[in-house]
Each structure stands twice: as structure tokens, then as C-alpha cells.
Amino acid sequence: xxxxxxxxxxxxxxxxxxxxxxxxxxxxxxxxxxxxxxxxxxxxxxxxxxxxxxxxxxxxxxxxxxxxxxxxxxxxxxxxxxxxxxxxxxxxxxxxxxxxxxxxxxx
Amino acid sequence: xxxxxxxxxxxxxxxxxxxxxxxxxxxxxxxxxxxxxxxxxxxxxxxxxxxxxxxxxxxxxxxxxxxxxxxxxxxxxxxxxxxxxxxxxxxxxxxxxxxxxxxxxxxxxxxxxxxxxxxxxxxxxxxxxxxxxxxxxxxxxxxxxxxxxxxxxxxxxxxxxxxxxxxxxxxxxxxxxxxxxxxxxxxxxxxxxxxxxxxxxxxxxxxxxxxxxxxxxxxxxxxxxxxxxxxxxxxxxxxxxxxxxxxxxxxxxxxxxxxxxxxxxxxxxxxxxxxxxxxxxxxxxxxxxxxxxxxxxxxxxxxxxxxxxxxxxxxxxxxxxxxxxxxxxxxxxxxxxxxxxxxxxxxxxxxxxxxxxxxxxxxxxxxxxxxxxxxxxxxxxxxxxxxxxxxxxxxxxxxxxx
Ligand code: HEM
Ligand code: FES
Numbered sequence: 001x002x003x004x005x006x007x008x009x010x011x012x013x014x015x016x017x018x019x020x021x022x023x024x025x026x027x028x029x030x031x032x033x034x035x036x037x038x039x040x041x042x043x044x045x046x047x048x049x050x051x052x053x054x055x056x057x058x059x060x061x062x063x064x065x066x067x068x069x070x071x072x073x074x075x076x077x078x079x080x081x082x083x084x085x086x087x088x089x090x091x092x093x094x095x096x097x098x099x100x101x102x103x104x105x106x107x
Numbered sequence: 108x109x110x111x112x113x114x115x116x117x118x119x120x121x122x123x124x125x126x127x128x129x130x131x132x133x134x135x136x137x138x139x140x141x142x143x144x145x146x147x148x149x150x151x152x153x154x155x156x157x158x159x160x161x162x163x164x165x166x167x168x169x170x171x172x173x174x175x176x177x178x179x180x181x182x183x184x185x186x187x188x189x190x191x192x193x194x195x196x197x198x199x200x201x202x203x204x205x206x207x208x209x210x211x212x213x214x215x216x217x218x219x220x221x222x223x224x225x226x227x228x229x230x231x232x233x234x235x236x237x238x239x240x241x242x243x244x245x246x247x248x249x250x251x252x253x254x255x256x257x258x259x260x261x262x263x264x265x266x267x268x269x270x271x272x273x274x275x276x277x278x279x280x281x282x283x284x285x286x287x288x289x290x291x292x293x294x295x296x297x298x299x300x301x302x303x304x305x306x307x308x309x310x311x312x313x314x315x316x317x318x319x320x321x322x323x324x325x326x327x328x329x330x331x332x333x334x335x336x337x338x339x340x341x342x343x344x345x346x347x348x349x350x351x352x353x354x355x356x357x358x359x360x361x362x363x364x365x366x367x368x369x370x371x372x373x374x375x376x377x378x379x380x381x382x383x384x385x386x387x388x389x390x391x392x393x394x395x396x397x398x399x400x401x402x403x404x405x406x407x408x409x410x411x412x413x414x415x416x417x418x419x420x421x422x423x424x425x426x427x428x429x430x431x432x433x434x435x436x437x438x439x440x441x442x443x444x445x446x447x448x449x450x451x452x453x454x455x456x457x458x459x460x461x462x463x464x465x466x467x468x469x470x471x472x473x474x475x476x477x478x479x480x481x482x483x484x485x486x487x488x489x490x491x492x493x494x495x496x497x498x499x500x501x502x503x504x505x506x507x508x509x
Pocket of ligand 1: 356389
């Protein structure tokens, strides 16, 4: 199963084994990871599952839909070119090893 | 319990009326019965299917092509009966029509907009606590759960000061009307004419102050996103669903914190838990208890065969306490991971005003936790009965300043 590394704002990291077909957000919340709130449960409505994707991985992710782009303008922490909503990234085998950074805050 | 009749093989028939006063007074034993009877049940009283477990409620919410909203999200089937008011363009609509109107309200109530109103909402919460500290003894429903949203939401919408007393009664009609033709529904609709007239009037462009949510909806007409005839009806959605829901949400949170002093003291120690405390109250009390869907085709749900054109009642509140999904479901825990609860629904119709509700809840509970040491219930809480909404009519309390 593909694994994902979450890097916390303090530099510590967590490696999470994922289940097939779930989103990066679901993998994080299933492991009780701090730093992803996901208040809307993955419906692309709350922007509290914000992550910064490691630059080397950015191009390999599925493209962003319009509603994700608009929501990212409202994130609590600053929006960067690497910002994504983790509930909108479905994990596929080719994303094994994905690295994402967690923002300072989600609300 | 018998297993015959319209509902095919294996679906247990229950003699439970989820809109009966006794049920509404204390729904929890019946919720458990419904959950444990099977993944899908049939309620003979109203000839509807019911789902009360988390997995099935979540599945129905997330399959809008099979379980549609355009035939009404109450018991009444719009294909067979004339709706009591023109249907909502968002709540009672399916894709692709829903997709377009939904985009408009999502934009008007986006996280970016919440950042702009946050300070105003927080200041009003502080002002409310100032007033409560003067009173010491008060009704936590009228003086807090109603007074706070009334002090910000109508202004945020851009409503005129006159006539606002119609807002809560109008919402009460709307949520009673989702229920069956029982006394609650009949009486609500009989008395609705003046409230309907007020609301229809306030939805017009010229009656909405510039910069408010209402004016922002009308501005979408100029962008070509909606027509001039659609805008008033979308404003109506905010008038219907935006006030009484948060009254019951905030009321639920205060009622929880007053009943569970250990959780109140955790919140006092760390007011940054306020947002989670509100969210957990929405899971725990589920201010919106139920919604219906109508099947667009024959479908098999967890082994149960359901025909086309059947109403399916989703017990959101029962799903939010399903032990298959939640640890210690009946305890109010402000640090619980609530992500995935269905108190705001799920899928394409998931509450478009959820960010407004959370913001109100967060800033109100933060202000209370910072400045009040103790909240004690001083009299018997009284329940307010509604076919869809769960909440109190009065909650006498006394507070001790911090
Ligand atoms: C604690 C407060 C609230 C609760 C518990 C709540 C609950 C819900 C639920 C369960 C739904 C899903 C309906 C369905 O699936 O058929 C919903 C939808 C909706 N809510 Fe809320 N709500 C709240 C606050 C608000 C606020 C503050 C607003 C407006 C500012 C609002 C506006 C709406 C609208 C317009 C819809 C229809 C969305 C659609 O069909 O796409 N709600 N709400
Ligand atoms: S979980 Fe809400 S936007 Fe991702």
C-alpha cells in the first residue's frame, strides 16, 4: 500500500500507510494525525484539510478543480503555489512516497 | 414487527412514528430500535423506508442520482402533491440545476467571506456576554441562543430592521413542513401566511442592503450565473435555513456545556477548543434530525430492494450516534474527532452555510469560556417541538463571572 509522509510545522514527520482508494485527508484522519481538521468530511467545502505538497510531487498530482482553487483562497494559513486540499487528492499506487507539509493552522 | 406488504423480503416493518410527540420528546430509545432492527427498515405509519445506521445514511446522502431531492426532502412527494410553497432552487433540486445554484451560494458563503465577517461576529459575541453578565440569571435560549444569531445574521444578510420577528416563526414553518401531515405541520402551515408575505418581500433586491449576503446573491444575476427570478428564491434559502438552525446549534452547545461540567472546564482551560465543542454539539444533538430522499429507480441498499418513487427517511441524529461508527457515541466529548458526522449532511447537498454556523458557534463559545466561570441550570428545560429541528424552548440558567 502506498505510504505518505506528513511533515508537521515543527519539522517532525509521520509516515502513514494508506488504504486503497482513499484520499490523503482520509489517510491522515484515520491515523488520528494532528494538523488535518477536515470539518466538512471531504466534501470540498471547508478548506480545513489544507496541505503544502512537496514541490517534487506537485506535477504528479491530479489537476485541481475550480471549487478547490476557490476554496484555497480562504485557507487559514497563507496560500502558496504548492497548496492543495488533501481531501481532493485520491491516493493511487504511483503516489507511493508522497510528501506533504502541514500548515501552521487550519482555522 | 411483521415482514410483509409493500416492502419486499427481509425489510423489517416497524410500528414507529418518528414525528409523534413522544418520539420527539426522547428520540434515543427509538433511534436505537431503528438502528438495531436492520440496515433498512419500513415505517408502516407513513409508508416510507428508513435508514438509521451511519453507513446507510452516508450512502444515501452520497448517491443523489438514485436518492433524489427534487421530489422534496420532506414526506410530501412533489411528483404527486403540490408543494406548500415554490420549491427551493437548491435544497429541493438535483444536478445539473442544483450544481449552478449551489455554486452561487458557495461563493457567497465561502471561507474567504468568513474571514471578512469574523471580527464583526466575534465583537457581537463579546457584547452578548456583556449583557448576560449584567443579567446573571437568564433564559439561555431566548437571551443567548436566539439573541446572538439575531444580533448578527439578519444584518449580515442585509435585512431591514422592521419585521425581523417573522424570521424564526417562518423557519419553524419550513422545518415543520418537511414532516408528515400531523398537527405540527398543519398548524404551522395554517399560520404561515404573514411570515411568507414578509419573507417574499425581503428577498427582493431593493430590500437588501449593499454588501450583505442577499445583495451578493443578486449581484450574481449581473454575472450571468442566475436569472433575476432565481435570486429572490436563493435569498429565501438563507432566510429559511440560516437562522433557526444556528439558534438550535448554539442552544445545543450551551445545553451540553451546562450539563457536562467536565467538558465545560476543559473548554475554560483551553478556549481554543471552542470550535470543536460546537461541532461535537452538532453531532451529539443533531439540530437537524432528519431529511427524506425519493428513489429515482429500483435500487438495492444493503440487501434491501427498494422500488422506484419510494420515500427514504434518513435519521441523521441516529447515524451520528451509531456505535458502529463512533466510540462512546452517547458522550459529549469536545476533543472528539468529529470529521465525517452527518449533522450538516454529506455529499452535494451538505450544508452550504456550515461555515457561518461554525463561525457563530466558535466565537460565541470562545467568549463564554473566557469570561464565565460556571453555567448552572436552575429550572426544568422546556423542549420546542418541530418535525425536523431538535432544540429547547427555554433553558433557565445562572452564570458566575470568571
Ligand atoms: C448548526 C446549524 C446548521 C445545521 C445543523 C444545518 C444542517 C443542514 C443539513 C443537514 C443540510 C443538508 C440537507 C440535505 O441533505 O437535504 C443543510 C443544507 C443547507 N443548509 Fe444548513 N445547517 C445549519 C446552518 C445553516 C446556515 C447558517 C445556513 C445559511 C447561512 C444554511 C443553509 C443551508 C442551505 C441553503 C442548504 C441546502 C444546500 C443544498 O441543498 O445544496 N444552513 N443544512
Ligand atoms: S475536508 Fe473540507 S475541504 Fe477537504
